[in-house]
Amino acid sequence: MEIKPIKKKKEPNYPTLEFYVKNPEMLSRNIPESWMKNKYVATSIAAFILCGSPDSSGKTVTAAIEIIDKLNSDNATNESNTNMNDSIKVAPIFAHGDGSGSTGCVVMSPPVFISEDEARSIIFETLAKENIHFDTTNCPTLKFKAPPLANDCLKKEEKMAIKTDVEIKMDGFNADYNIGIQFMSSDDFHKFRIEDGCFSSASHYDTKTAAELLRAELKKKGILNAAVFYDPLPSIDYGKSKDWRKCQKIAKEEAKELLLMQVNEFIQWIRKEKIIEQ
């Protein structure tokens, strides 16, 4: 026997702690069933999420609310929860891409945006290859109240203290399996807004948080199975090439790849949940 140094071929394919530090809401997406059935643990988790995160943005509040909602739906006999249907499943947000970025003013690395058409093409063509087809015309419209994420003049805590009416028509619907699909584009993001007469020279986008809020609403309503994707918004790296158009193109390809990863993970999830049999 001898000591043999190893030159490994690739990194292990499970994440490091850093991923969860950057995306703490992912912990709330993966809670053991046994914990959710225990009201003490579930309440503790919600409390830890609310108290433990230094960032009081919508995603941590949403995550905590989701847990409490689920707990209430499991334990309550309240008539107002009659819409909750245990067989309805809403996919988690498949986190590929930060889903946040800023444009305007002194922003050096703005994000690149995927248009609604580009997104629909990626999403529905990929699903069609799996023989899952969606109607993109006759789709349900969701109406709900949410914090005005798109108001740039408001601070985070101010946003969380206000609710505005949001109306979003879903991007795709499959009536056979009762599945709705929504792509949270930058345009959709702008619906999370109140008129406050404020104009800012810089605009901030957070499609991922908006997607999470929408997901929470879908779960709460419990009427249709659903998935919410979001514009990953990767930043344009102008250092990659002297030709700025090429830099934008590279970022666009990355954005599409990230969206495709979201869709592929959704396909795995939908099979695992047996919403659509293989």
Next chain:
Amino acid sequence: MSCGYCYSPPINRNDMSQMVAFQSIDFISEQYPTNTGIIFFGGEPLLKKDLIKETIEYSKTKPDYFHYKVTTNGLLLDSDFLEYANSVGLQVSISVDGNREAHNTFRRFPDGKPTFDLLKDKIELLLKYQPYAKSLMTVSPETVKYYSESVDYLLNLGFRYIIVSLNYAGNWTDESLQELKRQYNKISSLYEKYILKEKKFYFSPFEMKLASHIRQNNFECYQCHLAQKQISIAYNGLIYPCVQFVKDGNSNREYSIGSISSGIDMIKQKQIYLESKEQDANCMECDYNPRCNNKCSCLSWQLTGELNKVTPILCETERILIPIVDKLGERLYKEGSAMFIQKHYNAVYPILSMIEDLK
């Protein structure tokens, strides 16, 4: 008992006196006053139950906060001692090598009689008083074929913490290493099955290797820092950097870093620490180096005579273990195992787990 692989065989045996025990507490109280662990080891510590109790009672006269542990072969456990242990927060760990065949291979009385059958009731008693008690298992070339069965056996007995050490000094051959690989693969499937059923348990070889990837640079805090984070006090008050160096308390004085009467020899302490941190040149080239158990200096010393020279058998076993554990981690992550994610990525997992277990 007279276990075949014991690092502290009963030769030139001496027991610590009450005076030395109390002086040790005085020393610890002066040097390490905050949240220090006191571990009673041997030999067999429960041969000196009264001294353990007296020492703990004495430590409670100090203003400091201590926590207590003891590792035992289990034969002298009884409800009186366990009631006392719970009353003072003394955590009891038990050495059990697995199923009957594995355990009786090495863990015998001096006359050669096996001890497994005497342990079953003791284990039941221990887990009744301390459901989170740790089982300490040693795996040798002769017992490796029982490894996965033994892990399953201990889990079915009710242990939630299984701490495993390989007997690196054993006669490992290519065949026994192949068997080790087979057994790790079996345990990997077992681990996966339990985690997917959301059954909580800790299996040290896998947990440490998963953590070594997941925690990256923060894994450093889990590794050995010889003579820095813990010391061992021999029966005569001599201080050693780790329990493995103590032997009979006298014959290994060159590695003593001081005494409870004269204090720590800081120069010697630093010298030993720095020597332990020097890395084998082969290890420096290896991509597994940050995750490898090659940092255990007392192990290196025991097997090669030098603090920083790694034994090839350790290299072989790490090269077997790490890929198997990584594949397990990948599978569990891909399967979206919530328990796996919470256990390894949620800093408050221990608290949530404890809350779940509260009745």
